[in-house]
Amino acid sequence: MQIRSRLTYQFTYLVSAILFVSYFVIYVFSQQNYKDKFYSRLRQKANTAAELLVNVNQVDSKLLGIINRANRDILYRENIMAYDTCHERIYRSNDTINFHIDVDRVKEVFKKKEVRFELNELEVLGTVFVTPEGQIVVFAGAEDQYSAENAKDLKNILIALFLLFVFIVVISGWFFAGRAIKPISEVIKQVDQLSPKSLEQRLKTGDSEDEIGKMVLTINRLLERIENAFKLQKTFIANVSHELKNPLTKISSQLEVSLLNERKIDDYKQTIASVLEDTQDLAAITESLLELNKISISDYQASFSILRIDEIMWESRSLTQKLNAAYKVIIDTQFMPDNEELLHIKGDEKLILTALKNLIENGCKFSTNKQAYVSLQIVDESIEITIKNEGKGIPEADIPYIFQPFFRAENTAASKGYGIGLSLVERIVSLHLGSISVQSEQNGWTEFTVKFPIAS
8 A cells, every 4th residue: 555545544543533532422422411401491491380380379280271371382282280298299280291200209309409311212300499378389391392303303414514524634634745755756656767787876965954855864874885895896806806816827927827838846846936936816806805805794793702801812912923933022011901801892702812813913014123012091981003114104094995895905915915804804803793993094003903892
């Protein structure tokens, strides 16, 4: 069901329910009002008859009957009867219309002062009238013909109005629902025109303050992220192709040269050794790509355990220094907390070790003195690890891109590497709900800062 139809139905149901309840209340209260007015007329007739019967000496029961019959304000099937304190009937206005009043009913009126009841399709009102000689009970009864007719007419009018208003609500609801969803229809048309070749386009909206405007802004931000993802994907594919093409080209060219002429055994050994080195480079690149992909799709968090970050840091130092005898890692312990619980993080030991080892190794590799300085401290309920070195630094223009796969700054071209390490580190840190940042001064120093939340 379309939103326009759903809005129209809901609006119609709501208004119809309100109209139905309103008209029903009007009908009930009107019917009650008609009945109250009818009983008020009965009370007036009962009081008038009692006044004439009791207070006017010249008027007897027979004459009172004549007066009542001569009265033009006579109700349909009207009859008035009076009873004394001995429960004997002393007056009846209409001999043809008779309703039986038993003694218990007379006693009830004496007790309650006024009683309403129905008897033989007649509405009857019993009331007490006080006289100088005592009290009498007067019953006035008649058929409420006009109230029933008025209630029927009112019901027909309310039903007609209800159907008319429901029809008007359906038409107006359909019209206003169409106007309400018109901006959404415009957004749908604009989205349909988007394609991977036109991701630079953005949706347009008239009012950015309403919900539809906010939705358009959200979609535009999503398009911006998708556009950046596509650009990153293209760059990634281009870099992967370049990194894989270089060793493959070298392998192919060396083998082709070796096949041109007969060579000495030492020449073949040298060629094989060179091809083997290039093959190892290919294997290293492939392994790095697999590790990077595994970090992206694996659910490590389910197997996280409590680790001591200082122990992993010392192990990273040991592994780095074994890679190259010239590497030296200096760990500053003056800011380490005395409370061992503050050194606990929740994570995967192998991944944390990989991340710290990569950062420390890069610190040594790109340092002029092959040294990296590591420190640990507690900042705002987080463990903050800094890895700093002295060297060429990172150009300011390259800093936003250093965590992208296969990106390498221009001043690192002389050093062997594939541009995957920092991207792997960034994903590992994010997986552990941490953060990583970098500051650098060109031809001065570079400092990486990693933060991990303390395990609670």
